[in-house]
Amino acid sequence: NITLSKKNLNISASPTLSIDAKTKQMKAEGIDVISFGVGEPDFQTPENIKKAAIAVIEKGSIGYTAAAGLPELKKVICQKLEKENNLSYHPENIIVSNGAKHSLYNIFQAICNPGDEVIIPVPYWVSYPELVKMADGIPVYIECSEENQFKLKKEDLLSVITSKTKAIILNSPSNPTGSLYSKEELEEIAEVAVRNNLIVVSDEIYEKLVYDGQIHISIASLNNEIKERTIVINGMSKGYAMTGWRIGYTASTKEIAKVMGNIQSHATSNPNTVAQYASIEGLKGDQSSVEEMRKAFDERRKYMVNRINAIKDLSCITPKGAFYVMMNISKWIGKEIKGHTIKNSIDFAEILLENAKVAIVPGLAFGADDFMRLSYATSLENIEEGLNRIDDYLNK
Ligand code: PLP
Numbered sequence: 001n002i003t004l005s006k007k008n009l010n011i012s013a014s015p016t017l018s019i020d021a022k023t024k025q026m027k028a029e030g031i032d033v034i035s036f037g038v039g040e041p042d043f044q045t046p047e048n049i050k051k052a053a054i055a056v057i058e059k060g061s062i063g064y065t066a067a068a069g070l071p072e073l074k075k076v077i078c079q080k081l082e083k084e085n086n087l088s089y090h091p092e093n094i095i096v097s098n099g100a101k102h103s104l105y106n107i108f109q110a111i112c113n114p115g116d117e118v119i120i121p122v123p124y125w126v127s128y129p130e131l132v133k134m135a136d137g138i139p140v141y142i143e144c145s146e147e148n149q150f151k152l153k154k155e156d157l158l159s160v161i162t163s164k165t166k167a168i169i170l171n172s173p174s175n176p177t178g179s180l181y182s183k184e185e186l187e188e189i190a191e192v193a194v195r196n197n198l199i200v201v202s203d204e205i206y207e208k209l210v211y212d213g214q215i216h217i218s219i220a221s222l223n224n225e226i227k228e229r230t231i232v233i234n235g236m237s238k239g240y241a242m243t244g245w246r247i248g249y250t251a252s253t254k255e256i257a258k259v260m261g262n263i264q265s266h267a268t269s270n271p272n273t274v275a276q277y278a279s280i281e282g283l284k285g286d287q288s289s290v291e292e293m294r295k296a297f298d299e300r301r302k303y304m305v306n307r308i309n310a311i312k313d314l315s316c317i318t319p320k321g322a323f324y325v326m327m328n329i330s331k332w333i334g335k336e337i338k339g340h341t342i343k344n345s346i347d348f349a350e351i352l353l354e355n356a357k358v359a360i361v362p363g364l365a366f367g368a369d370d371f372m373r374l375s376y377a378t379s380l381e382n383i384e385e386g387l388n389r390i391d392d393y394l395n396k
Contacts, residue, residue, distance in 0.1 A: 023359040034386035035359040036374040041241040046289035052281035067265035069096025070276045080283045085218040089251045095260045098271045100205045100235035100248030106260040108135035116166035121152045123366035125175045150177035154188045167199035173206040176366045176373040178319020186219045190226040200230040206322040208239030211298045240282045245275040300376040307387045323377045330370040356393035358386045
């Protein structure tokens with residue numbers, strides 16, 4: 001009789017996985033499924049980045065690097081943060097990891113003691129609660145309404161703070177909601193964080209994907225006080241179409257960086273050396289492909305939002321960033337469609353997958369059961385066809 005780790009038995013598999021597994025199975029059976037489930041750009045990694053990687057491989061200098069990242073890459077990250085985010089850091093503030101997810105893992109391992117509370121705005125990215133629990137922290141949720149663009153309100157934040165509150169997670173632009181915090185909104189949160197001695201875990205992985213002339217602002221850039229207690233997370237996956245390369249990074253105080261670096265030095269050593277060199281080119285080289293991808297996402301975003309709002313009893317607000325739309329399905333909950341009663345977002349997702357052959361992630365995965373998350377990281381043709389199928393199934 002083998003007993004396993006009680007803490008880790010408590011970590012759930014992603015609730016999106018069953019839909020994902022079913023989608024893959026249907027595709028393998030030759031069924032033509034349109035997927036709105038993807039969390040990655042459908043573009044190729046830009047040529048200049050690929051070439052930089054090939055050049056490193058051919059040069060053959062692919063040994064271990066410093067565990068917390070290549071000094072040259074850290075320097076380039078500092079230059080990027082200075083130029084694009086108005087943030088001044090030194091290489092010792094930077095830890096390069098195996099994707100932003102790994103950065104987040106390091107963060108909670110570094111900052112949490114058993115019982116520490118971490119505030120997570122809902123809807124949240126699926127991994128946040130589990131990453132906190134893996135570090136013996138306790139997730140504390142705050143519901144953020146669609147009326148408030150799924151953004152945190154100061155009074156709600158104040159109402160959950162206790163003597164155990166350690167940190168708050170901020171994700172702007174957000175997965176799954178696409179919401180983007182303005183400077184004024186960030187200032188309010190920063191003020192609460194400073195006054196209550198909270199760490200701000202600021203996940204800025206979608207910063208390159210903002211629309212409607214809006215700009216992404218890093219909360220750390222507001223003033224020195226908030227910078228001292230913010231851990232900025234960013235990475236190459238979303239903005240540079242480099243999901244599989246696995247490079248993410250953090251910028252924080254030296255003290256926090258040191259603890260994260262020590263953890264990483266034993267857990268994984270350095271992130272992939274070739275991918276680190278490629279990331280130098282990504283951050284330093286020609287940025288025009290980033291803008292091309294952003295424009296393509298923007299066109300799809302507008303189309304998707306218009307189409308959803310034209311379908312009877314479905315609606316969505318217009319996201320300002322990332323590549324997701326939160327579709328409000330509350331009018332369908334409790335209703336019957338062709339003999340199936342829709343009890344929740346999981347039912348709705350299963351019914352649409354089986355009957356309309358469209359895969360969508362149920363909102364429950366993000367703590368928001370009245371919604372479904374549609375990714376527009378797929379072609380306009382697919383978006384049109386997928387929404388046609390949904391409309392036809394529900395309304396014809
Ligand atoms: N943070 C958010 C909000 C995400 O959506 C993702 C990926 O889906 C990540 C972090 C992790 O990105 P990666 O580990 O690929 O850098």
